[in-house]
Amino acid sequence: MPERFQPDTLRPRLRPLAAAAAELPEVQAYRRFYGLDLAQRYPRVHSRLGCFQAAGYEIVAQLWLPKQPVATLLLQHGYYDHMGLYRHVIDWALGLGFAVLACDLPGHGLSSGARASIGDFADYQAVLQGLFVEAAALELPQPWHLCGQSTGGAILIDFLLNQEPLNAGLPNAGRRPELGETILLAPLVRPRAWGWSKFSYRLLKPFVRGIERRFNANSNDADFLAFVQRDPLQPLSLPTAWVGALARWVPYIEAAPRSARSPLIVQGAADLTVDWRHNLAVLRDKFASPTVLMLPEARHHLANESAALRARYFDFLTERLS
Numbered sequence: 001m002p003e004r005f006q007p008d009t010l011r012p013r014l015r016p017l018a019a020a021a022a023e024l025p026e027v028q029a030y031r032r033f034y035g036l037d038l039a040q041r042y043p044r045v046h047s048r049l050g051c052f053q054a055a056g057y058e059i060v061a062q063l064w065l066p067k068q069p070v071a072t073l074l075l076q077h078g079y080y081d082h083m084g085l086y087r088h089v090i091d092w093a094l095g096l097g098f099a100v101l102a103c104d105l106p107g108h109g110l111s112s113g114a115r116a117s118i119g120d121f122a123d124y125q126a127v128l129q130g131l132f133v134e135a136a137a138l139e140l141p142q143p144w145h146l147c148g149q150s151t152g153g154a155i156l157i158d159f160l161l162n163q164e165p166l167n168a169g170l171p172n173a174g175r176r177p178e179l180g181e182t183i184l185l186a187p188l189v190r191p192r193a194w195g196w197s198k199f200s201y202r203l204l205k206p207f208v209r210g211i212e213r214r215f216n217a218n219s220n221d222a223d224f225l226a227f228v229q230r231d232p233l234q235p236l237s238l239p240t241a242w243v244g245a246l247a248r249w250v251p252y253i254e255a256a257p258r259s260a261r262s263p264l265i266v267q268g269a270a271d272l273t274v275d276w277r278h279n280l281a282v283l284r285d286k287f288a289s290p291t292v293l294m295l296p297e298a299r300h301h302l303a304n305e306s307a308a309l310r311a312r313y314f315d316f317l318t319e320r321l322s
Contacts, residue, residue: 011058044067055127061103071096072101075147077104078301148182148183153186154253185303194250
């Protein structure tokens with residue numbers, strides 16, 4: 001098992017992402033722990049870990065940059081997650097010759113903020129905009145493809161329906177950046193049993209700030225499920241503030257105007273985390289003919305599903321991004 005790293009030692013020593021700096025030993029330990037030390041597979045890929053400010057948070061971001069990248073993948077993780085858990089997606093994108101830029105959402109991973117909490121989902125849009133600013137400052141190659149798992153997918157859905165196009169004024173962007181495909185892995189619109197969740201939230205809100213998290217078997221990869229249990233960056237509670245923010249966001253997104261975009265959606269039929277039948281109906285209504293790949297055996301955490309299931313959806317995505 002890789003050596004553990006010390007998150008509280010690493011965070012204060014990070015520099016702005018756009019500022020080139022010698023790699024700290026703590027960063028190397030972090031990469032080894034999460035299997036993100038991809039230099040052996042991709043010796044010509046430069047990697048960098050740094051931070052930027054957005055919505056009052058210090059957001060920690062990570063870049064993987066091939067020598068001659070052909071495009072860029074901007075990656076948004078799911079709730080309770082962080083970018084350290086996304087090595088399979090990063091590996092796939094690097095294999096296509098893409099640069100990859102990812103960040104930890106507020107309250108997740110190495111970023112600042114109350115653990116797993118948010119006051120308003122609008123803060124997630126501010127962080128995504130900050131990621132676009134970093135991509136422009138780093139002059140990452142276009143098109144910029146977008147990929148989001150679960151809550152990361154919700155952030156991208158919100159962007160496509162309510163925020164696009166990218167606002168002008170991004171650094172080094174002589175023209176508006178070209179967006180490529182949007183990939184939604186088990187995207188969140190409503191969680192499963194949403195009616196009961198809202199009722200519980202109203203009941204508990206006056207009395208508690210959060211409830212103990214339950215670790216669910218959300219993948220067919222037993223090694224991943226065991227790893228999450230010992231991951232030092234895993235939040236251990238579900239804050240009522242986050243549920244309240246979600247309760248305000250769901251009707252907002254379901255009332256959003258339609259988009260001419262056609263995202264690529266991958267969904268598992270064994271997903272017990274999101275209400276995927278309802279969500280797919282909403283997304284088919286909101287977008288122009290989205291392309292949907294259904295995986296009957298797949299559970300929720302598609303970014304860390306079994307190798308066979310990952311291969312199936314990576315082949316599907318490669319056909320459409322190559």
